[in-house]
Every structure is written in C-alpha cells, then in structure tokens.
Amino acid sequence: MTPDLTIGVVGPHDLVERVMLMGHGPTPVPSRLVAAAYRDEQEAADKVVRLGSGVDVCLFASPVPYDFARKAGVLTMPATYVPLNGAALQGALLRAALDERFDPARVSIDVLARGEVEEAYAEIGMSTDQVHLREEVAGPGTLAAFHERLWRRGLTTVALTCVHATAERMELAGVPTLRIRPTGAAIRSALQTAALLGAHHRLEESQLVVVLVDVPTLRESPRRVTPRYWREELKLALHRVLLQEAHRMNASVWPLDDHSYLVTATRGSVASGTEGFRTPPFVERVREELGLAVEVGIGMGRTAQEAETHARAALARSQTSQRAQGFALDRDGRALVPAPRTPPRGSQPVKPKGLEILARLADRLGDQSESGAPLIVDAENAGRMLGVTPRTARRLLRTLVEEGLAWPLPPNRTPQPGRPRQLYRLIVEKLGPAKTG
Template sequence: MERLRSETRSRVTIGVVGPHDLVEQIMSIGADLPAAADWRLVGAPHAEERETYEKFCKIADSIDVVLFTGPLQHDLARQSGELPVPATFVPVNGSGLYSSLLRGVLSHGIDPARVSIDSISAADVREAYGEIGVSTDQVHLSEYDQPESARGFIGFHEKLYRQGTTTAALTTIRTVAKKLVAAQVPVLRMLPTPHTLRLALNTAALLGTGSRLEESQIAIVLVELAASARPSYSGPGNYWQQELKLSLQQALLADARLMGATVVPRDENSYVVTATVGSLSQATDGFRVAPFIDRIRTDVGVAVEVGIGLGNTARDADSNAMLAVEKARGADAAAAFLVGLDGTVLSLPLRQRRRVEAASEPAVTSKAAKVLERLVEGLGDGPEARVVDAEIVADILSIAPRSARRVLQGLVEEGLAWPMPTVRAAQAGRPRQPYRLVMERSLR
C-alpha cells in the first residue's frame, strides 16, 4: 500500500476543466496513452461556461497543472482570479472542421459553401476549404478573441440563418450549440480531434512536471512580435495578420521540434515555448546565442523579442520569462534575454551566420536530401513510415547500425529529421532511438 501511495505521489496530476463531453473524452484518451502511467487525471466538468473558475477552484489544491478544454474556458478562469498552478488549453484549429462538414453533408444535407463558423481563424478555414475544393465566398466567420467575442456568437449565427444566407451554423462551444438548437437553427458542433487532445495532454504533463521539480528543469520562452512588425489593426478581415501568425508558428515549430519543445499561442502577438533546460541549452550553445530570432528573420522576415525564464517551477519560469521579454523590448530585437533562478540576467546575442558558408552548404544539403529520398523509397506510404531508427535505416541503406546512427545524426543537423523520445528495450541493451523524417523540409 505504501508503494502505491509513493507511485501516486510521483505521478503528475492533471486537472481537466470544461464541458462534460470533452472532459470525458480527454479522460478516456489519457487513460489509453502509453504515458498514462506517468500521470493522473482529475476531471472537473461544468454545465455552463460561467462555472469554469468555480469548478477549477474545487480541484486546484489537488493538481499540478490544469488543462482547459478550450481557450474560452482558459480565458474565463484567468479573468475570474489567480491560477495557482500552470495552465494550458486545447487549441482551437481547423482539424475538427473536416469531420463536421462531412457529417453535415451526409446527415443533415447542409451546403458547406453556405455556413457560418465561429472560433476558428480565417487562415485555418481557408486551408480546410482549399483541401476539399470548396469556395469560401459565402462562408461567414466570427473568430474568437477573448470571452467578449464569444458572447456574440449566438446572434451572429442566428441572424445569418434567418436571412437565408446560411444553411447551418458550426460552433466549438457547447452552450452556443444548445441555444441555437433551441432557436431551431441547424447547428453542428466542432470537436477537437483525438490527435489534438493527445498533444494537449502531453503539453499539460510537461508543464505539470516542471511545477513539481525541486530543481530547475523547465525553461519558458516568450516570443513576441516586435512593435514594428505588428499590423496596424486586427480582426477577422485582416488576412495578412492571419498569414503572419501561421508563418511565425511554423518557424517556431521548426526549431522547437528539434529540442522536443511545445509551442502554444499566448495572445494575438506572442507564443510560449516550453522546453527542458538541457534541450534549450543545446539549442543555444550553452545559453550563448539567442534561440528562434535568426530563423524567424530568415523564414518570416520580421523582428521578434525573445525572453527566457528559468525557475524551480513552471510558474516561476513563466514569471522570469515575462521579465526577460520586457528587457528584450528595449534591445530593438538585437538579442534575447534570460532571467535565471536567482534573478541573474543574461543577454544572448544573435547567432552570427557566416555568409561564406552558403556556397558550401548545397553539396551537404544535397547529399542529405538524397539519403532522405532513398529512405522514403524504401518506406511505406502511411504516416507511421516516417518514424525510423538505426536498424531500419541500416536495412534500407545496407550499412552497419553504427553508420546508420551517423546518417540519422546528419539528417537531424540538416533539419531533415528530428529525434523522438527513446523507447526502452524489452531486454537489456541500448534503448531504441526513433526519429521522424521531415518530408516537408525536403520538398522545399
């Protein structure tokens, strides 16, 4: 019994707060994941969004981190009072739009070209409709921007339907869907995909682990658009802003994947990157150069301000990151700043790229790309085929496992693969190190 208590205490406790159906789905998915032994889930479902903070407070003392089922619940809780534990939320994106549209066409006979959609960004809607080859000319959108915007969703959908402009409403919010049904407006509720929920659980587990560590192992990086790079106005009609946000997130993910970090939006102009101190140290040459700034300038063409915070808990790291980004604002995006455990401030200059290297890079990149092509030819078509290890590479390339490991490391250095968590072997021996091949990079 004492051993069981010890194991329970060693696991990260994740509170899940949101509507009943989503909380139940997350609890079910979380119980089936391989990492389920490393966490304990505590559900706090609500019937109405206004109950979010109350439900959270009832479990706050017994959890290490809270996962809200969407940005609305997260923002409502933050507006209502202090969150004494690290918090994250399930992102709202276009992944659930495909299944909702298909369900609407097959079961309800709606016209997908004449619908109203809330919460999702214009960029995600355009991407989803582009994939299915349907025009968005008669698709009406009301994006989420803080809880105040959600209060207008019901009127937005109902007015368009009454006017005969739309055939149905698509919403991510349960209470909005219920009230539209009561008003006899055809409505489809968009739910996050299981993949999105799994990623959100993993992010929550990472934050929760950081909050429990007595020694600093979590680093929080805040990346903000510099004032000069921000659009003069924001809103659903500013498509340039949406494209900028998408490009910025993609550039962050390109580096974050290599260090096993997570990237989530903080607000309209900033992102939070959560990583281990060790992986971030490697990415910054031992905290000697700034992360992310150089890639974003190259890939996106905008200036960003970067602040890094370290702390005994994720909460302390987040506070230090906010102090660090304040200092970065005064440096004209010429350096990142780090605030350490004891309040020490470090300035991390930009990585100085030697332009002469550009002439020698194509041959190396071309060789790595050719290796990647050979691997792709020897693999299947499914997404699981993108995950390889030294044994698989050795078999396809007809080389020794030691050489295969060097090949994989070369692909990582060229950005054509990124390492995944190691898999413990069933028997004694070297743990299996899987890598995911980055096909998108090779097609550029």
C-alpha cells in the first residue's frame, strides 16, 4: 500500500541524504519522503515553491532554511525542522575538544539562541565568557565574515556553524571550521513530528464545511413584489453561476428556499477558493455577471448539523455587518478573520448613496412614475440621465441593487452578438410617499 502522506525534505545534500535514509524507519503515519536538496541555504524558498502542492508537510534539515522559507512567505503547508541545539551543539564541542588545535571555550557560533548555547555549556561545566555568538539568521557570506573576523583577530580558535554554505566559504578562506550537525535521535524525532503535522493537516483539510448563500434581492416583501417569471429566470441564472463556482471547489449546491442556497465542501477546497478565508466565495462573480449582492456564511463543525449551525451564525454576522469580515466560523464557533469594528456610540447613520442616485433617476423619469408604470433603465440611458459614462452608470446601478433600491431583470435573450443588455427596475417605493405618490 502506497503511503498517503508526503513529506518534503529540504536541506543541503548530505543532510537530506541522512534524513532520507532514516526515513525508512517507523513513523506514526506511513509516509513518503521527497528530497529537495540545495547548495546554498538561500535556495530554500525556491525549493519549497517547486515542491508545491505535491507535499503535505515540509521538513527542513535545520532552522536556517526554515527561517529563509518562512520570511519569503512560501510556506503554505505545515512545516518543521531538525533542531541543532542540545546534543547537536555538544557533539560539535566534543569534536573540537578532541582536536588539540581547538579550545571549545574560545569559539564563535552562529544562528543558535544565546539561551540554548548557555544551557549546553552549563551541562558540560564550561563557561561562555569567551564564546562569541551571532543569533540572527543571515546569508552565508555575512555569517562567514563574522566568524573570519573573530578568528583573524585571535579571539577564537574555531568557528561552529549551522550553515552548510558558510562552512564551505570559511574552509576555502582557511578558517578552522566545524559544522553543527543534527543527531540521529533529533532526525527521527523531527520525522515523527512532521508525520503528525501532515496527518493533522490532512484531517483538517478534509473537514466538512457548509456555505450558506443568501440573496436579499430574491426575498419577497410587501414593497418588493415581482413577476414570477422574472424571479425564476434570475434564480436559474444564479444557480448556474453557483454551480460553476462550486465545481471549481469540488463542492455541491442545493437550493434551500426562494432566496438561499446550501453548499457543502471540504475546508481545504474552500480555503483555496477564498484565499485562506480572506474573501467570501461567489460574491464577486455574482455581482459582476448578474448585478446581484449576495451574503455568505461559512461554518465548520464536528457534524453536518453543527457546521450548518455555525454557517447560519456566520451568515447572521455578515448580514449585520457593512463589511465582508467574520463570514467564516471554525468548528468551535470562532471567527476565522477579525470581526468588523462597530461604529462609535452616538454616531449618526450615513445616508445610503443609492437613495440620492435613485431620486435623481426618478426625477428624470417623472412622467413614467406618475403613470404608475415600472421604472426600467439600463446603463446607457441611466448614464445619459446622470451625466456619466455607461461604465460608471453600470457601477451605480449595482450600488442600487446592493442597497435594495433596484431589481436586476434577466438579460434579454436576443440573437444579436455581444453582451446582452442588462435592465434594472427601480424600486421608487423606497423614496417614500413624497416621491411615489
């Protein structure tokens, strides 16, 4: 049986080979190792990018390549590294003590934290008074210059480095150098940690997610009664768009009622379609193609019922918010993104911009309004009435739709080539008796 979990091993060639050889031992989850070896630690980020989605977790041969990849922002999967503190540092100090040219008390060390170095020296009863340390991770050249300067001034007898490329540079420059290498026990422990991280990530990615999509424009109300034919046409067009978008996320779509839909998917597929839950799904495409504003709530849970409950709670949050934040709740009911700020107490509500646009259009269409006929416009004639370009008018009409002040009619089915003409019915009832009477 082929292991389902894949671990990408990133590091210099010799350490990657050690990890690969030790990877044949038992791990908590059957795993397959993929090698990504480099010559210089600064290539670590590029190696991670090349591994891509083909691995479930990354195991770095030391903290150095891990730090480079983290700072480059390429870690889209769980990651860990083989530690070089403790026994690894003490092993390097032992090799230094066995060479009569070196004094373990007079060395330079890079990358490791001061606390880790002091602890290792304390365990073998040595002082760190003459130990020179550079904790910050830097390029191989910078670290090599740090070690070489100290050695040439006679302040150290040997350089202990965690960086493969730094060791190569110093050896070429004639600076006595010892590499701090991970122990076998540290490699085995890191492999087990990586396998557990990957397995947990797999379980999390396959977690059931429920997405609720609500369309306020499709809700019937005493002031919003539209012909059934128009409603059915719009619902069919909306369902088609949702199915296409859901197919990209390997999700399923079902209509719940006249104005809402239920989408089921996995956490991994929804995360990839929402930029890691930073942008709500479906919203932009539905607005672009149909001129509709939709509200979305995403919920996760240990059961389908719990996920739907959290999705309804998230939808309620988005409906009471003016910004699309806090639209997803995890399985414990916590928001995955920060909730929007509440306006300060005592602040006056801002008058919707759409009311002003609607009033101007209603004034220009005064004769039709007085006759009681529905006020219907498109981008071109609305642009002429408002004195703006059709493109700007189209954006303003979408603003009316989002604020519930206009109703997008289904596109005309004409044999003419090009984009079908989009009509909007103005809901002048929202202007009050003075404008509608």
